[in-house]
Amino acid sequence: MTPLVQAEQAVLGAIFLEPGQLDRLSSWLRPEHFSRPAHASVYAAMLHLKADGHPAAATMADGPVxxxxxxxxxxxxxxxxxxxxxxxxxxxxxACPRPDHAPVYGRMVLEGAIHRSVAQHAARLHQAALTDGRAGTVEETLHHAEVLTDVLAELARGWGTEAHPVQPPAPYAPQAERPQPVGEQVLADEEFLLGCLTSRPEQLLGLVRWLRPGDFTYPGHQQLYRALGALHHRGEPIDQLTVLWETQRRGALADGTLDAERVRRVCDPLVGGAAEHFGEQVVQASLVRTAALAARQVGALADREALAPGQLIGYALHALGPLDDVRRRLRLAHEAEQPEPRPPGSQPGAPPPAARIDAARARSRLAERAEAPAAPAAASCAALPSRHNHRSPS
Structure with missing residues (x-):
């Protein structure tokens, strides 16, 4: 028999021995807090008799029952x-050691109910994420994620604590997991999105607010998106070769994350389409994956019986933090916003302003000077032509 079952028996036994203990329990301990249906029915019957004015419910501790x-x-x-x-x-x-300890036994029952409720809703969120992942939807995941958040807030109020995220210490930190299998459609959407951005880099302006590298499942796609963003930020041309060069500079070719053939294939200039649509698909897939991971983490926390309810709620809210971020960015992706106003005279696909290019080059020169060797070597390199002074023939 577990300590939780013993606590349920003790609180019911205390009420049988001293029915007046219901006055100390009825405002916060509910029948659904009991894990065993028989115990829940007995407690519900006691509450019903008390509400009907049963004479025993007013019996004091020193009176006969x-x-x-x-x-x-x-x-x-x-x-x-x-x-x-x-x-x-x-x-x-x-089974009741001390009837006057009924509130303490009741808190034990409530603590077990909190762990059980968190585990149940985390399991529902995980199942919803798996279902949406197969169907390519997010509705059920969004619904159960909101329900879990609301349940945690309600449990915090019932326990008398604040519902705010708390980073767990190392013993309770989530363990690293093996990568989960990803559907071919998700990878195809990611590749097509990167191809759209390579052929029409101006579309990056509408995506950077809500699309992050971590939304991509494949590490190589994450590196390609970072390379595209870096080139666009520096105002440099974007094509197959420049993207390949940037990924090489970032070490993605040396560590085997990408190879030149794959970069050229993904950055096919013939690919065209609305990047916003495929970007939204990528974020939706990211939300489902993040929800499944968060649900597993919350479920693992709920199984830790050593955690007090306040700790469990705070750690669970912290585990849901990345999911909240993806939910927020998906809402941004859904919003039908007008494109940001462009400077007068500028057109989509036009080269970036000269001031922006000069600023990017200045940053590059500063980095080069910071990494330069000693003065004699630097002087010997001064005669070499700067790569910024070369222009491709037009």
């Missing part, structure tokens, strides 16, 4: 759950 209190509770509870006997109800009374 009418026998009708047990028999009436048995009759009322038997209408809710079959199999209850008078002998079992009498055994509940003998």
């Amino acid at each position: 009418p026998l009708a209190w047990v028999t009436d509770t048995l009759r009322e509870a038997s209408a809710r759950t079959r199999g209850l006997t008078a002998s079992y109800l009498h055994s509940l009374a003998s």
